[in-house]
Amino acid sequence: MTVDGLGQLPMKEGHPLFVLVDCNNFFVSCERVFDPRLEGIPVVVLSNNDACIISRSNEAKKFGIKVGMPVYQIRDVIKSNRICMLSANFTLYRDLSRRIIHCLRQFCPAIEVYSVDEVFMTLQETDNGVINTLIRNMRQTVYQWVGVPVSIGMAETKTLAKLSAEYAKKEMSTGGCFDLSACSQQDRDRVLANITVDDIWGIGRQYGKWLTAHGITTALQLRAIDQDWFAKKAGVTGLRTVKELQGISCLPLKLDTSPRKMITCSRSFGKPVTDLQELKEAVATFAAQAGRELRHDRSLARRITVHCSIRTKLVTSESFSTKTVLLSLPTDHDSDLIRAAVTCLEQIYQSNLVYSKSGVTLSNLSRADARQTDIFANNEQDRLDKLSRVIDHLNTHWGYGTIKYAATGTRSNWRSRAALRSPNYTTHWQELPVAHAASSSVDRVLDPRRNDK
DNA sequence: TCTGGGGTCCTAGGACCC
């Protein structure tokens, strides 16, 4: 799909400008695309197991709800303000993200997909009016094609572009687009002086606390910090952030889509688990899921780690136990991964403990097209390759879980809670908006009695 | 009663090699 007359971003000679396209309250915005009744009311999206807040609408932010807050701690706020809660529907969010990326590529083919809701691109500084028109056109087109509102920030570095996008999001007068590079020095300083240090990309909780303790509280102050002194604390990464604030670009656009270096699949259980067989089924499920992603990346894994969170009956604190094994040869076969994962689990399992979460991590990854073969394995390799292809084909065509290893079990009592999940409007035939309208989970959520429970 | 899940990069220190 292309649109005539949109044009592409100009690439004339001049200073490169970084552009960040950032989706507003992404998960909530995705839900609103298919249920306009959610517009204008406070909405939050919950993490797996309906445990924490991971996205909030502007209306919900006004009640002081922050990302990461556990739901049980703010039940009263949610109830008294009739805040609508939804379980996360990552299938839906990933699909809308894919559509937004497709839309943005119409304007600029070379983009860096930084996260599910953020995209970086560069363009050459040229007639400011031209850029401004195109950026606003881009914002309008994403909204028109996908229905998700975005904010766009521009500046000489990625870090400044992030701050610009934040400014565009907060300041209504910007119309959702802001170019810091076009500002006078005085205005730039004013913008930076209004950004607290822990709102800067690259400054997290630890460095934020340390900087504040040393009297550095704004982006403007961090820009002027003694660099050697800060480098001793925050290393080369911290130094880069300071340089970027000064307008010196240290973080290039990453256009290569190199495969991941590790793949993790883990979940909190919907209820505490003590039974070894049940744990085995969970771990086998995670191993198979990780294997599917491994094959999708066209990678092989040499190392597998199983981790379990333990919640003891007497103590409220949690602890971890992990076991790692090195496989004799890199593999992407579910049977190898499941066997290794279950063996690891058997070695760390203790029958007197209560488990609250577990997961599988694959690492030491290498490219599948450079596979080392086992000279003693005869045709076993080919046979397993064919099996993987058939399994993936069936599950892709007919839905994940159509065919699976018996080791992954059928009961799945351990599965996470997701009581308030919206339908997979765009990826499942049975859940298309029209077919599903009558029994949407949002109907139940919007029913105030539901939130009273 | 109830606190997510999936990543990246950097650094220091240990093992090992010549």
Place this chain on the structure above:
DNA sequence: TCTGGGGTCCTAGGACCC
């Protein structure tokens, strides 16, 4: 009795991100 110096690789831990 005296016991180097320089390099690589790996791992764990800490920081960060969405």
